[in-house]
Amino acid sequence: MEGPTAGRSIPALFLMDGELSLFSLSWARTMMIIEGMSPMHLYKCISSVGLLYDFYLICYGGRVLAPHEMPMLMRDFFEARAYGNSLLGWSSVGRKSAKKDVRYASEFSKYCAKNFNTIQVNPTERKLLVDLNISEQIQFFSKLEHRKKWDFLGHLTPTTELGQGIITELSVNPKTGRINQKKNKSYFPPDKVLKLISATTNIRDKLALMLLFFGGLRESEILHLYVTDITTPDGDTEIRIGHPELSIYEWDDQFRGKQVGNRQTFLEQRYGLTSRNKLGLTHPYHAGWKGMMYAKRDRYLEADFYWLLPDVGRYFAKLHRIYQHQHRAGILDSHPYYFINLYGDSYGTATKMSNLTKIFYRAAERIGLSSTDRGVNPHGARHFYGYFLASFLKIPIEKAQVMLRHASIASTEVYYSIDDRAVRDELHKAYQKLSDDIPEFISELKRLDMQEIM
Known part of the structure; x- marks a missing residue:
């Protein structure tokens, strides 16, 4: 991660003759610089255009199409992506993913029509x-x-x-539809959570998994945490979740004294780095950043953090102090990130996404779980967080939205899964209460009847 612009790249599309597609390069540049799109979004958009280009060449022979044939091209492209195509060796990606490919390719066509006076493929x-x-x-x-x-x-x-x-x-806008069925249990098996954390081999890994399962953080959010984002007042743990670029940050400069700016400015001035979400997808230190609900603190762009269980926060504080003393406090000040590599030549460097993924799956393997098991993946930990909020703590979905830091409650609905046993327990309690109240209710009716007779 050297230099403030290290890793910033624009995905490129190469045409059949080996030439670079200047139209797609222009579109990607506009999205990156003007619209501020993430590297992941750029990659998905250009990939969709490339897929359409391959389909057009192989299945349509690259011939010139009349305007009335273009909608048919998009419909056929959708079907090839949704259900597979033997000629291209494509397997089915499903209707939802196929629709995204159509939308991204259509946006590219619209951009070209507006800026280069071409015909819009999907008007x-x-x-x-x-x-x-x-x-x-x-x-x-x-x-x-x-x-x-x-x-x-x-x-x-x-x-x-x-x-x-x-x-x-x-004009070509495929319907994906919704299958009216019970939600998949995509949360990590609740009875295996503590076993997974215990199966880790060092204190850093335990801290990371505790933030995933009991803090509801995404993998990428963990990798953006600074050392200063974690404090332990009165034996508890407070976590500061700031936007990796825009969150207001204060730091001490050796020559200029106290400085106030955003995190991107801090990274550039102090370390010559750029925020990890702006690094190219293939950069080893890339870590994405998803939109979230920020707290109402003027200009700070920070989100609130909630432990699922207070005891976990106190236990985290104890491990944090040990981690700081044994590892984090003793490394060279070459980056601000909390999680670091603990072994070999890379000791002290920032933990990568690949490191975090390996930590998870190796611990899962030690307790007899496989990556093919439902919910056994790092994001399954966040689903566990939502499941626990709904089924055990019985937190209303509006409050769960705040705790999961979702900008839209529609996103929370995906995580807010109530266990069948919890539903049955609530029905049993309601039935029991009704049964207990019925005698008193009947007695009250009888009293009312007697009063009317008298």
């Missing part, structure tokens, strides 16, 4: 709500109602074209 169309069939109208109103859950400007919707029943969508 947008304006429709009136009254022209839709009943099923589509029901779906429209359902989406409009769902919008109220996440759109803070939802009250302005009636003044927009959408609120007035004018719908703009791609």
Whole structure:
């Protein structure tokens, strides 16, 4: 991680003749610099364009298409991605992923039409709500109602074209549909959580897994933590989760004294580094950053942190002090990150995503779990956090949204899974309470009847 711009890259698409696609390069540059898209988003967008290009060459022979043939190209491309294509050796990726490929490729086509005067492969169309069939109208109103859950400007919707029943969508816009079935249990097996943490080989690994399971942090969020983000007041642990670029940060400069800026400025001035989420996807120190709900602290762009169980926070504080004394405090000041490598020539360098993944799966293997088992993956720990909130702590979903730091409650619904046993227990308690109240209720009725007779 040397230099403030180290690892910043734009994904490139090479054409059949070996030439670089300048159109896709221009689009990627616009998304990165003007729109501030993440490296992962850039990669997905250019990959989708590349897939469409391959499909066009192999299945359509690269011939010039008339405007009326282009929608058919997009429909065929969707089917090839969704269900597989033997000619290209593609296996099925499912309708949801295929629809994203169509959307990204369509956005590229729209960009080219606007900036290079090309024909739009998948043009947008304006429709009136009254022209839709009943099923589509029901779906429209359902989406409009769902919008109220996440759109803070939802009250302005009636003044927009959408609120007035004018719908703009791609001419080829595949429906993915929803299968009305019980949610998959994607959370890590609850009875194996403590065993997994115990199966780790060093104190750093225990700290990392405790943040995953009992702090609900994502893998990438752990890798962005600074040493100064973790404090242990009164034997407890407080975690500061700041945006890796924009969160306000204070530090001492050897020559200029106390400085105040954002984290990106701090990294550049103090270490000559750039934030890990801005590094290229192939850079070994890359760590993504997902949007979240930030606390209402002016300009600070920080999120609140909640331990699932207070006792875990106190235990974390004890391990933290040992980790600091034995490892973190003694390394050269070459980066600010909390988690470091503990072995070999890389001792003291920042922990990579690949390191964290290996930590997890090696511990899982020691307790007899496989990566193919449902929920046995690092993100399954965050699902466990949501499952525990819903099934055991019975935290309302609105509060769970805050604890999971989701910008939209729709995201929380994916994690908020209630165990069947918890449902049965609640029904049993409700039934028992009803049974206990019935005699008193009947007695009260009898008293009312006697009063009316008298």
